[in-house]
Amino acid sequence: MTGYAYQWVSRLANPILGWITGWISFTFLAIVVVAVDYTVAATVVPALFDFTGTPLTSFEITAGVLLLQALLVGLSTKWTERVNNFAVTAELIGMVALVVLLFIVGVIAHKLSVGNLFSRGDIPAEGYWSFGTATSVGPWMLGFLLGAFTIVGFESAANLAEETKKPEVVVPRAMWQAVLASGVLGFLFLLVVTAAVNDPTTLAQSGTPIADVIRDILGSFVGTALLILVAIAIFACGLVILMSGVRLVWAMSRDQRFPGWQLLHKVSPRFRTPANATVFMAATSAVILGIFSTSTDALFKLFSAATLLPASIYAITTALYIATRKKLPASAGFSLGRWEVPVLVVAVVWLVFELSLFRDASFKDPWLYVLAMVAIGAVYLGYLLVTRGKEGSRCPRWHRSMLNWMKSPALPRNP
Template sequence: MNQHDSRRDAGGGSTAHYQQSLAKDLSPFTLFAVAFGFVSIATGIFTAYGSVLNSSGPLGIWTWPIVVIGQLAVALVFGALAARVPITGYAYQWVSRLANPVLGWILGWISFTFLAVVVVAVDYTIASTILPVLLGYEGTAANAWVITAVVMLLQALLVATSTRATQRVNNGAVTIQLVGMIGLVVLLFGVGFATGDFDASNLFSRGDVPAEGYFAFGGASEASPWAMGFLLGAFTIVGFESAANLAEETKNPAYVVPRAMYRAVITLGILGMLFLIAVTGLSGDPAALAGSATPIADVITNVLGSFLGKAMLVLVVISIFSCGLVITLSGSRLIWAMSRDERFPGWQAFHKISPARGTPMNATFMMFVVSQAVLGVFAFSTDALFALFSAATLLPAIIYAATVALYIVKRRNLPPTRGFTLGRWEIPVLVVAVVWLVWELLIFRDASFRASWNYVAVMVAIGAVYFVYLLARKGVSGLTMPDMESIDATLDAEPETGEHARHSR
């Protein structure tokens, strides 16, 4: 391992004693596209909208702005950390250095289990909620399994073959998604108002959900209908931190990565709310729509007609494929980062970079194999999509809560940075993040999330077995990490040619 090389990176930051082994050529737009592509409102809303209609009714869409504000606060905290430790591995690296390597490994493993399940949830959406409408066939558990497996294979092959090709595909897909989603929203509103089909009363309807106890807190093992509505935004507005997982491949990561994260959350938050209002206002009978396996696709085709509606669904397929691609990319980098520190099972194979491709091919293959195993476990569940998306919402909530808690405890000990800082907004941002994350985690006491907790328990148990072996082999003293360096000290050591020189180097 070339772990203790203090080589300085091209962006004026530091690889914190790691030798630069990945190409450093990702642009600010590419990082924004990574964060935007992972969050992907098309993916999240198509996946979770039907469940929210059933649990909360159309009124549940108004939880979206609250989630956006909460997740924006989390993104800002993550940005402050990414600016100080711009290293591949994000939360795993931050916690390992700010707390200790044991907690860092635990959070790294939880992050891995999240990426392994969320890529399945995302790609399963294509097979179960879009392609049956787009291609006119009856969706079954068997064909959804096969189609999802093929989609994940294509994504893994692309990520393993070329990072440059992957970023080009994602950049193009994100551009299509951004332009296409804006166009779709405009079309839905335009046609809806022109035909008189837009029904504003739907926006405040509970559908078939009873009014009694709707806004209540709920019981010890039951969340209220209103609370369940938060899952729509909580599942969708996640993954912005994937930009931090490409820090070592980014020019000037201390400046670029934080901005990519919070700009993606803001952009997607606004666009997603407009899309939800348009779809819900045009849903016709919300109670009837709640019974559909493909509610969003049904609304689009009903409003825009078969040809234009299917063209918009092709756009959504591209968006979702892009989302799964970014998740596969992020997962392969996390496996590689943990393997570089000899912390991942089979690290001897997974820390290698392909000389021909310049990618962590073995780590990408591992990501593919594990996600296929997760798909096999969930594929024939009676409610596979709900189980997948709820597990993929619970895990990032745990990761975000642990990381924010660590920031609160260690914020006085962080090295300074010129890349990004919360400044006088630090305390308000932390308060919003904490309140939001506590509320989100309380939702998961509901009994309907039993399968999600079971997945977490099984994956944690698998990780615990390996970690016991790791401790027995190395001991706690053998898990030390390279020290954090002050990014300012590195920047001060380099001459600046102008006011913004550090941002362009």
């Protein structure tokens, strides 16, 4: 069902914990779309048009991209899907071409250095491999968060389940295919780009390091063409994130459990989209952009918050699934089978490790953002409990029927 982790946790545990997870998910989606769009503004556009970006130009470009995405999502679901499908195709073609060309040209021109893959660059050797202290983490450990930021949001496909034929089959397939493609292509891309770095010290001072490496190896024309494909892919990524956030706001509003649900649950009769929820989601992200864009290290702070929050969401969902998996009916479309337990063990170990990295003092501002949003959510949840009571805070549309479904003795159970 539409509604991201909000729907899952509401069923795995209870509607109140589901609401909390839904609010955390909203907090995540509202900032991650800014982080993704800001990447275009801060790293790709300056390289394409040959200018030095500033916090102001990054803000203006990101705001423009966000507005365009909101118009697409709010005016036409069909056109949003078309743009996304085109962008996914362009992304796959572009990434494969980029990896292959960087490798071939780099080898021929003798510009690839395997030693770069094992180099610390200018980072001191002392403490490089260290797990860190109570308030710091070693550089090598922090590197894990790069992958953690990249491979998130794969479950967003479930947010369009109610608009998809055979979602029990299509959605799981889309999720594992997205993770596989991102993991393999992303790993190969990072491998060849790192090997292609000529001067790590100089590159570290650049505002567009990846673009600089691509142009150094492939030349200006090919590099520019591939950067355009990258920009299209990142735009589509932000588009899907915004759509996912809109669907979450709409789903919680449909259940009368989101601030302003009286307006946000409505679907535009003309465009057949949750237009009000789209405006609200885009406006919230614009406010977040305005707060973070004044900082010179805005991209780091945005990335950090957009990595911390999904890790928390995945941890909650995984823990609750482990606690209730024996009570759940068997899946009708996808199952890990005997691999389920090993996957759960690895997931728990990884999530505990990932969350432990955010004790580093450099993550102060992301934590402040999370705490501020949680405080706002706590006030509204308190309002729900006071005005409606514990029973009144339940989802009015489905709770009783879902409870009966979960308790039905005739349903097959997970092994």
